[in-house]
Amino acid sequence: xxxxxxxxxxxxxxxxxxxxxxxxxxxxxxxxxxxxxxxxxxxxxxx
Amino acid sequence: xxxxxxxxxxxxxxxxxxxxxxxxxxxxxxxxxxxxxxxxxxxxxxxxxxxxxxxxxxxxxxxxxxxxxxxxxxxxxxxxxxxxxxxxxxxxxxxxxxxxxxxxxxxxxxxxxxxxxxxxxxxxxxxxxxxxxxxxxxxxxxxxxxxxxxxxxxxxxxxxxxxxxxxxxxxxxxxxxxxxxxxxxxxxxxxxxxxxxxxxxxxxxxxxxxxxxxxxxxxxxxxxxxxxxxxxxxxxxxxxxxxxxxxxxxxxxxxxxxxxxxxxxxxxxxxxxxxxxxxxxxxxxxxxxxxxxxxxxxxxxxxxxxxxxxxxxxxxxxxxxxxxxxxxxxxxxxxxxxxxxxxxxxxxxxxxxxxxxxxxxxxxxxxxxxxxxxxxxxxxxxxxxxxxxxxxxxxxxxxxxxxxxxxxxxxxxxxxxxxxxxxxxxxxxxxxxxxxxxxxxxxxxxxxxxxxxxxxxxxxxxxxxxxx
Numbered sequence: 001x002x003x004x005x006x007x008x009x010x011x012x013x014x015x016x017x018x019x020x021x022x023x024x025x026x027x028x029x030x031x032x033x034x035x036x037x038x039x040x041x042x043x044x045x046x047x
Numbered sequence: 048x049x050x051x052x053x054x055x056x057x058x059x060x061x062x063x064x065x066x067x068x069x070x071x072x073x074x075x076x077x078x079x080x081x082x083x084x085x086x087x088x089x090x091x092x093x094x095x096x097x098x099x100x101x102x103x104x105x106x107x108x109x110x111x112x113x114x115x116x117x118x119x120x121x122x123x124x125x126x127x128x129x130x131x132x133x134x135x136x137x138x139x140x141x142x143x144x145x146x147x148x149x150x151x152x153x154x155x156x157x158x159x160x161x162x163x164x165x166x167x168x169x170x171x172x173x174x175x176x177x178x179x180x181x182x183x184x185x186x187x188x189x190x191x192x193x194x195x196x197x198x199x200x201x202x203x204x205x206x207x208x209x210x211x212x213x214x215x216x217x218x219x220x221x222x223x224x225x226x227x228x229x230x231x232x233x234x235x236x237x238x239x240x241x242x243x244x245x246x247x248x249x250x251x252x253x254x255x256x257x258x259x260x261x262x263x264x265x266x267x268x269x270x271x272x273x274x275x276x277x278x279x280x281x282x283x284x285x286x287x288x289x290x291x292x293x294x295x296x297x298x299x300x301x302x303x304x305x306x307x308x309x310x311x312x313x314x315x316x317x318x319x320x321x322x323x324x325x326x327x328x329x330x331x332x333x334x335x336x337x338x339x340x341x342x343x344x345x346x347x348x349x350x351x352x353x354x355x356x357x358x359x360x361x362x363x364x365x366x367x368x369x370x371x372x373x374x375x376x377x378x379x380x381x382x383x384x385x386x387x388x389x390x391x392x393x394x395x396x397x398x399x400x401x402x403x404x405x406x407x408x409x410x411x412x413x414x415x416x417x418x419x420x421x422x423x424x425x426x427x428x429x430x431x432x433x434x435x436x437x438x439x440x441x442x443x444x445x446x447x448x449x450x451x452x453x454x455x456x457x458x459x460x461x462x463x464x465x466x467x468x469x470x471x472x473x474x475x476x477x478x479x480x481x482x483x484x485x486x487x488x489x490x491x492x493x494x495x496x497x498x499x500x501x502x503x504x505x506x507x508x509x510x511x512x513x514x515x
Contacts, residue, residue: 001123002116003087006132007510009391012078012400012467013131013138019396023206025242026155026410039468039499040388041395044206 010043021045059134062464063092066504067370072133073503075464079132080391082507086112090120091133139401140455151450152202155405156193156209157412157423160185160216160223165250166290168282170315170343170351173214178427183415184219190226192436193413198237200439210244212412212423217251227263244268246313248282249294249301257304265309269298272314273326273340280319281351299334307336311385314340317351324364328371331382339385342494344476353490362497369501373508389468389502403470407433407449421449424475449474452484459487465499 023044060075070088072081083091086109093101105117127133162173162183173179197207209230211223223245230241244266260267271294272278279289302310312335316323323340330338342361345352353361368384375381404410407421414426417436425431434441454460454471472495476488 003084003090003120004123004127005082005510006127007080007082007391007506009077009079010394011131012076012397013135015396016139016142016398020398022152022154022204022398022409024395024399025206026208026405039394039400039470040385040390040502041399042390043393043395043399 015043018045019043058137060137060462060464061091061095061134063088063095064500066500067366067373067508069504069507071500071503071507073464074127074133074135075467076137076139077132077135078391078394078467079127079135080503080506081127081133082510086117087120087123090117090124094124094134139397142401150202151408152204153197153200153409153411154204154207155410156197157212157410158185158190158193158209158216158226159213159412159414159423159426160190160211161214161219162415163218164213164215164248165218165285166215166248166282167285167287168248170281170317170345170349172344172424173426178214178414180427185222185413185415187222187225187229189413189415189417189436190222191229192417194226194230194233194241196436196439198233198239201239205238206240206242208242208244210246212246215248215250216245217247217256220251220256224259227259242266246270248290249297250284250290252294252297252301257301260301261304267301267305267310268339269294269301269310269312270314271295271298271312271330272316273320273323274329277316277320277326278314281315281317295333302335302337307334311337311339313385314338315343316340317343317345318353318357319351321353321357321360322364323361324368324371327368327384331375331380336382337385338382341386342491344473344479344488344491346479355490358490358493361494365494365497365501369505373505376509377512386498387502387505389499389506391506397467400467400470401453401455403453404473406474407446407452421445422475424473425478448484457485457487459489459492463492463496465492465496468499468502469495 025041062073062075064071070083072083072091086105089108090101090105093104098104101121102117124133162178201207216223227243234241242265243263245260245264246268248270272281275291278291282290284290298312312330314326316326320326327338327340342353343351369387372384410422412420412423412426413436419433419435420426420431431445433445440446452474454466457471460466460471472487472491474484476491477486478484480488
């Protein structure tokens with residue numbers, strides 16, 4: 001496209017098809033103990 | 048072509064913003080991120096506002112553009128919409144209410160190894176490490192029973208997380224070792240994999256502990272706030288002397304011994320250092336590659352609490368940090384800032400984003416004497432005492448409340464563009480500020496939104512750099 005560049009993104013709707021295994025890390029266990037940050041967690045299946 | 052019906056903003060939400068020279072459009076429900084030129088930015092804005100004559104408005108605004116080009120742009124937008132990448136619909140809400148009736152399993156525990164600390168940090172939510180109650184150390188027996196409780200409640204989840212937390216967990220290091228040893232024994236038997244993490248202030252770190260941590264801990268969280276004067280002001284030892292000089296050499300050695308991966312130096316910034324960007328850069332200058340520095344959460348009565356007046360300066364600080372990170376990356380001196388991390392391609396699935404941090408359901412905290420709370424921040428608040436490791440969860444109704452805590456049950460989250468990145472935020476913060484876990488801590492929300500904007504901008508800039 002000439003005016004719009006779409007970044008390579010995992011479409012959240014597509015992730016409904018194969019998501020939900022629950023094996024991913026709990027957010028507070030990583031490096032935040034007071035501000036919940038879920039969007040930066042890694043999908044265990046995509047590792 | 049240029050007659051377009053108004054979008055329903057709530058259901059087909061986009062977020063459009065400019066940052067560091069980039070025009071960014073986030074399609075909230077699909078998670079798609081578009082980097083656009085000025086005219087496309089305006090066109091999408093007009094589309095969102097329900098403008099009926101987009102072509103006419105744009106021709107007036109951009110007299111050098113010809114009609115064919117503008118019509119081509121509008122067809123680009125239509126095509127993204129048809130592909131579900133722009134103005135896409137929210138199809139998740141029905142799912143989340145079905146999910147409420149689903150059985151959840153426990154997959155992570157925060158073990159309060161020591162309700163005692165060798166520092167007296169002024170902002171500690173544990174009341175200088177003692178959780179406003181008695182000083183106590185967890186016994187190995189309680190720790191082992193906590194692991195049994197976790198395994199028994201984990202269903203078919205294989206990866207189980209256990210964080211050794213405090214107070215200062217290294218004040219009870221022998222117990223940590225014994226619990227880990229026990230964990231390694233039982234994980235084979237039950238086909239589980241324990242991922243242990245340790246959160247420490249670093250005072251007691253030595254070679255023996257580091258060797259153990261490097262063998263057994265999948266992540267190490269090392270507390271340091273940044274510049275010496277900033278750190279020492281908030282993190283004094285029990286005798287009132289700053290702790291920076293004691294811990295710094297140990298933290299540097301620890302980070303190096305882990306090859307600068309699988310750890311974080313983690314700091315807290317307050318009203319006293321709203322120029323926290325300088326603290327992050329100080330940590331980077333010291334050679335740390337994995338950095339997490341987050342805003343203090345404190346009642347407004349505390350002089351160090353972040354105020355609404357601080358927000359603008361903190362947001363400017365996030366902008367400066369993001370732009371400095373890009374500069375350093377180009378110079379080959381890049382570092383990772385936890386709160387700007389975003390994995391657009393391999394990030395969490397929508398189920399994870401809808402279910403939040405998991406406190407009170409998948410994630411629980413255990414006190415030194417075996418009581419169970421929804422998370423480390425609720426420990427000491429008897430209203431949230433869920434049960435204990437001997438008898439299990441007794442207050443299932445409280446867990447049910449946490450299970451229903453999500454972006455659709457929180458009125459403030461419904462129309463927020465960042466809802467699928469923070470997942471509704473921290474339940475403890477919401478409760479502490481508003482008396483309900485279904486609320487949201489407003490200052491935290493403002494800062495979270497800014498961090499998401501910076502994180503997406505960084506992705507746009509890195510993408511541009513890669514495609515040069």
